Amino acid sequence: QKEVEQDPGPxxxxxxxxVSLNCTYSNSAFQYFMWYRQYSRKGxxxxxxxxxxxxxxxxxxxxxxxxxxxxxxxxIRDSQPSDSATYLCAMSEWGTNAGKSTFGDGTTxxxxx
Amino acid sequence: xxxxxxTPKFQVLKTGQSMTLQCAQDMNHNSMYWYRQDPGMGLxxxxxxxxxxxxxxxxxxxxxxxxxxxxxxxxxxxESAAPSQTSVYFCASSEAGLGELFFGEGSRLTVL
Numbered sequence: 001q002k003e004v005e006q007d008p009g010p011x012x013x014x015x016x017x018x019v020s021l022n023c024t025y026s027n028s029a030f031q032y033f034m035w036y037r038q039y040s041r042k043g044x045x046x047x048x049x050x051x052x053x054x055x056x057x058x059x060x061x062x063x064x065x066x067x068x069x070x071x072x073x074x075x076i077r078d079s080q081p082s083d084s085a086t087y088l089c090a091m092s093e094w095g096t097n098a099g100k101s102t103f104g105d106g107t108t109x110x111x112x113x
Numbered sequence: 114x115x116x117x118x119x120t121p122k123f124q125v126l127k128t129g130q131s132m133t134l135q136c137a138q139d140m141n142h143n144s145m146y147w148y149r150q151d152p153g154m155g156l157x158x159x160x161x162x163x164x165x166x167x168x169x170x171x172x173x174x175x176x177x178x179x180x181x182x183x184x185x186x187x188x189x190x191x192e193s194a195a196p197s198q199t200s201v202y203f204c205a206s207s208e209a210g211l212g213e214l215f216f217g218e219g220s221r222l223t224v225l
Contacts, residue, residue: 006155032212043117043203043216044156051212088155092212096163099144099207100171101214103155 003027006089006104015113019076023089023104026070030091032098033065035074038086038106047087048074079111115139117217119204125223126194134189134220136204143209145187146171147179149200150219156203162187164209194224 006023013019021035032051036044048063050056056063062075072091076083086108090101117138126132138145143164148156148171158171162181176198178190191198201221205214 004155034212034214036214036216041219043218044214045216046213049213090156090212090214095210098210098212099146099163099205099214100158100161101156101212103157105153105155 001026004089004091004102004104007107008105009107010110011107012110012112013079015079015081015111017079017111019079019083019109019111021074021076021087021089021107021109023072023091024070025072025091025102027091027093027102028070029093030102031094032092032101033063033072034090034092034101035061035063036088036090038088040085044088076109079109081111081113084110117204117206117215119202119217119220121220122218123221125225126191127225128195130194131190131192132194132222133191134202134204134222135186136188136217137186138204138206138215139185140206140215141184142206142215143184144207145181146205146207146214147177147187147189148203148205149173150203151200159189159202191222194222196224198222199224 035048064073089104147159160179
């Protein structure tokens with residue numbers, strides 16, 4: 001069993017829809033939770049970053065972490081065609097291992113105009 | 114702002130050939146990483162360097178070697194390339210003790 005499992009997708013939604021992307025994990029030592037966005041043939045770029053349970057909002061994006069259930073989500077409101085990309089969840093431990101992220105396999109999202 | 118720069122962007126090798134992927138960052142980060150990305154498999158850590166002068170194995174180190182040349186540069190070497198090493202390789206950097214990674218644009222390697 002993988003340490004991080006990500007809903008595989010792909011997802012196709014109409015413009016303006018609310019999108020929910022989800023990951024579960026098994027390692028209780030994970031303390032940092034990240035979402036990266038990766039456009040085709042580009043490197044991943046950090047979208048959201050949190051280190052505690054609860055919600056974090058940034059514009060149209062909300063990251064949600066539930067450590068008790070070992071479950072994280074990314075919500076995209078009013079989705080736009082420019083949001084079409086692969087979304088990767090990532091997690092890491094505290095301290096010197098913080099940069100050694102374990103990634104989900106990614107969910108490819110297409111937002112249709 | 115250059116961020117993380119990788120070279121080359123594309124490379125085709127024959128089985129058994131060697132090559133080095135170069136990576137440099139200009140963000141004064143202490144930690145640097147090499148990941149590989151294969152279709153449907155996410156990103157897997159090959160090697161990392163927590164600070165200048167140190168390197169350590171990640172999840173999939175076999176067939177690779179690394180050198181942390183200085184604080185800015187971290188190279189990945191394939192001594193004898195195999196078709197299983199066909200992949201997209203990403204270099205990343207981070208502040209020590211933080212989870213945020215900053216990635217380069219990737220190096221696409223094909224081994225025939």
